[in-house]
Amino acid sequence: MKVAVLVKTALDTGQLRVRDTVVIEETPFKISDIDRNAIEEAVKLKGQDKAYGVTVVKWGPLQKKIQEAENVLREALAMGLDEVYLVVDEKLLNASHTATAKAIAAVIKKVGADIVLAGEATVDNFTGQIPARVAAELGWPVVTYVRELKIEGGRVVAKRDLEDHVEVVEAPLPVVVSVTREINQPRIPTLLAIRAAMKKPINKLTLADLGIDITPKISASYRPLVIQRKKIIIKDGTPEEKAEKLIQYLRQEGVI
Amino acid sequence: MKTLVVYPNKELLYAASTLGGEITALVFSQKEAEALAGKAHRILVAEIDPKSPDAVAEAVIKAFPGHDLVMLPSTKNARTVGGLIAQRLGAEFLTDVLSLRAEGGVIKAERYVFGNKAVATVEAQLPAVVSIALGRFQGEPPTVQSIVERVEEVAIAPKVKILSVEEKPRGAVKLEEAEIIVSVGRGFKKKEDLQMAFELAKVLGGQVGCSRPIAADLKWLPEEHWVGLSGKKVKPKLYLAIGISGQPQHIAGILDSRIIAAINNDPSAPIFQNADYGVVEDLYKIVPILINKISKLKAK
Ligand SMILES: Cc1cc2nc3c(=O)[nH]c(=O)nc-3n(C[C@H](O)[C@H](O)[C@H](O)COP(=O)(O)OP(=O)(O)OC[C@H]3O[C@@H](n4cnc5c(N)ncnc54)[C@H](O)[C@@H]3O)c2cc1C
Numbered sequence: 001m002k003v004a005v006l007v008k009t010a011l012d013t014g015q016l017r018v019r020d021t022v023v024i025e026e027t028p029f030k031i032s033d034i035d036r037n038a039i040e041e042a043v044k045l046k047g048q049d050k051a052y053g054v055t056v057v058k059w060g061p062l063q064k065k066i067q068e069a070e071n072v073l074r075e076a077l078a079m080g081l082d083e084v085y086l087v088v089d090e091k092l093l094n095a096s097h098t099a100t101a102k103a104i105a106a107v108i109k110k111v112g113a114d115i116v117l118a119g120e121a122t123v124d125n126f127t128g129q130i131p132a133r134v135a136a137e138l139g140w141p142v143v144t145y146v147r148e149l150k151i152e153g154g155r156v157v158a159k160r161d162l163e164d165h166v167e168v169v170e171a172p173l174p175v176v177v178s179v180t181r182e183i184n185q186p187r188i189p190t191l192l193a194i195r196a197a198m199k200k201p202i203n204k205l206t207l208a209d210l211g212i213d214i215t216p217k218i219s220a221s222y223r224p225l226v227i228q229r230k231k232i233i234i235k236d237g238t239p240e241e242k243a244e245k246l247i248q249y250l251r252q253e254g255v256i
Numbered sequence: 257m258k259t260l261v262v263y264p265n266k267e268l269l270y271a272a273s274t275l276g277g278e279i280t281a282l283v284f285s286q287k288e289a290e291a292l293a294g295k296a297h298r299i300l301v302a303e304i305d306p307k308s309p310d311a312v313a314e315a316v317i318k319a320f321p322g323h324d325l326v327m328l329p330s331t332k333n334a335r336t337v338g339g340l341i342a343q344r345l346g347a348e349f350l351t352d353v354l355s356l357r358a359e360g361g362v363i364k365a366e367r368y369v370f371g372n373k374a375v376a377t378v379e380a381q382l383p384a385v386v387s388i389a390l391g392r393f394q395g396e397p398p399t400v401q402s403i404v405e406r407v408e409e410v411a412i413a414p415k416v417k418i419l420s421v422e423e424k425p426r427g428a429v430k431l432e433e434a435e436i437i438v439s440v441g442r443g444f445k446k447k448e449d450l451q452m453a454f455e456l457a458k459v460l461g462g463q464v465g466c467s468r469p470i471a472a473d474l475k476w477l478p479e480e481h482w483v484g485l486s487g488k489k490v491k492p493k494l495y496l497a498i499g500i501s502g503q504p505q506h507i508a509g510i511l512d513s514r515i516i517a518a519i520n521n522d523p524s525a526p527i528f529q530n531a532d533y534g535v536v537e538d539l540y541k542i543v544p545i546l547i548n549k550i551s552k553l554k555a556k
Contacts, residue, residue, distance in 0.1 A: 013371035013504065022374045096380075098346050124370055126485065127351040128332075132309070132339025141310065141415035144336045157419070162332050165423050167307070171416040181486070182472060218348060219379040225372065227507075227530055229516060235523060235536040242535050243545040246517065247553070249533050255436070255494040255515050256460060256550065 001151065003042040004108050006118035006130065007053040007076045007084065008032040009069040013124055022222040024059050029068040031075055034119030036186035037179050041149060042117050043080035044184070053077075053084035054107045056100050060093045070202055077197035078189035084200075085111065089207045091214050099214040101133035106210040108138060115156065116176040120145055128178070135176035142176045143169055147183050257358050260323040261296065262316055263306070263334055269295050269397035271388050272327050275358045279400075282319050282407070284312075294399050302407035307421070309336040310414040316341045319407050320383075325363060328387040338385050348380035352389040358382070372485065372508035390489055391432070391512070429463055429480045436462025437492045437513075439483055441506075442469050443499015443520065443539050447476040452543045453498060459551040465490065467500050484509035499539050502527025519543070 010032035017026040031039075042051040053076045057069050066088055073084045085107045092103060108116060116138075121128035128144075135142030147166075148159035156175050160167040161182065189197070207214055234245050250256045257277030261268050264281040272279045281296035283289050284306040289299045302315035316326060316337065326341060328334040330352050342349035353365035354375075363384045369376040431437060438457040440450055450464070457464045464481060471482040483490055485505040491512035498519045500506060507530050510516060518531040521538045528534040535542060 011370060013373055016370050016373050018373075022370065096348055098343060098348070101343055126369070126371075127349070128335050129339035129342065129349045129351060132336050133343035136340045136343035142336065142340065143416055144309070145332050164426070165421050167421050168419045169416050170419055220376050222369065222374045222376050224374050225368065227511070229530055230532040231529065231534070232532065233523075233528060233534045233536065239537055239541040239545055242537050243542050243549055246533060246535050247546070247549055250494065250515070250517065253515050253532075
């Protein structure tokens with residue numbers, strides 16, 4: 001089973017650099033958390049075949065971010081992927097989602113896959129639209145929000161976790177599948193695996209290499225979300241006194 | 257502006273009406289169409305399985321010509337449909353938008369990004385696809401004259417076949433509507449200890465919520481209690497977080513709470529930065545006292 005995994009080199013929102021605005025250039029990358037589950041599932045599924053990662057660098061400055069992306073991708077390789085494709089091109093910075101999906105699909109067409117795995121959404125933008133877009137671009141079926149996955153005779157059988165119900169669905173291969181965090185427990189790479197990952201290939205591709213051109217960009221501006229809370233801390237006194245104080249405050253606010 | 261509303265509900269229809277222009281609602285049964293009479297200019301009926309994102313996407317593509325915008329709710333299936341059609345239309349898909357404006361061929365929206373630590377203002381050319389964040393657009397859609405039409409021959413043998421559907425167990429919990437939420441996190445050592453939180457919620461007349469690990473990893477509570485980025489978004493007048501550290505993904509679900517209070521024995525827990533009132537104390541000591549004092553107060 002040849003598996004492609006969409007590994008987003010996402011902005012590490014835990015380390016968001018904020019001044020008056022969000023300073024994206026200075027915010028480091030990390031593997032989008034839920035993609036670790038996709039990588040884990042890929043490593044389990046691939047058998048004797050291969051599993052490769054695909055990432056598109058969406059944020060600049062390009063040179064600095066390529067270096068960071070490579071470091072992040074080493075982690076994905078250490079988890080058991082065989083190689084990764086890093087798509088980098090000035091034209092992809094702040095590209096529209098349509099363009100990103102086109103670039104990803106172009107890599108998959110080039111390298112081939114029986115199944116594409118992705119996380120249900122990425123931790124920086126959390127839009128959850130790329131798996132369906134890639135499927136549409138490839139003309140493959142898509143099965144989203146999967147918490148259990150089996151491959152049986154050329155088909156996937158998957159448990160989809162939706163708001164009010166759980167569905168069991170089947171779809172023919174090739175297929176795009178997005179997974180939830182509940183699907184598995186991602187492995188933590190051993191030191192040996194981390195060393196081995198240093199030798200695995202990171203293939204860099206431009207849009208020209210993929211034979212596609214992309215123009216649409218998305219225009220977006222970001223401002224930090226300033227949470228206006230009173231931050232009154234009750235830390236002195238006995239538990240009894242603290243409870244009394246909290247109740248007083250909450251009564252003043254009229255909420256109890 | 258011509259907006260195609262898929263999986264229409266009151267909130268979506270209201271949001272669409274704020275953009276002005278004409279609204280088409282795409283529904284999946286005659287019964288739904290009847291219920292919507294007077295709420296959209298055109299009501300299109302495509303008799304397909306609304307549970308199948310494939311099929312719904314086909315119907316939307318079929319119905320789309322002549323429209324500028326597709327509007328969807330923020331559900332998982334709608335998000336899947338949105339991704340499929342946006343790619344086929346070569347359009348942007350703005351998800352979970354908090355606000356929406358249309359101006360000369362461009363749609364402008366705000367949404368939370370970066371683990372809800374920032375707000376993005378995004379602009380996209382029409383045609384575009386948007387999904388609406390739950391609870392953000394509250395108002396009455398105006399009454400209009402409706403015409404009902406059918407979408408014929410949506411060519412769909414869905415590629416993804418649904419083999420079985422199992423409803424999730426539903427308790428009496430409706431966190432989205434709760435006025436008071438007592439929420440529990442990993443500060444609780446044993447499942448049995450959650451009883452304290454249920455008692456406190458009872459004396460306060462509220463519901464019990466929880467952080468992700470309690471529902472997803474430990475499975476001490478059903479998922480309907482789970483609050484946060486991947487759980488429920490709530491807006492109570494009081495959110496009391498007990499033994500919850502306050503990671504951004506949890507905070508993402510409680511931004512709209514009027515008052516946030518927190519109990520945590522670690523003075524440097526990030527929840528205190530996001531709370532109006534924070535108590536640094538062992539929950540095992542203070543929660544029983546709170547139950548006692550508040551029940552006395554309420555008895556008066
Ligand atoms: C993509 C993604 C999506 C996520 N979605 C969600 C989501 O929707 N909702 C969510 O909640 N999380 C979500 N998470 C997980 C989130 O990052 C945190 O791991 C989680 O919220 C932590 O839960 P917690 O606060 O209960 O546990 P912990 O972080 O372990 O915190 C426990 C707290 O209890 C305190 N404590 C311990 N003992 C006591 C005591 N005796 N008295 C008082 N206090 C005590 C500790 O000081 C600590 O602050 C998500 C993560 C990712 C990556």
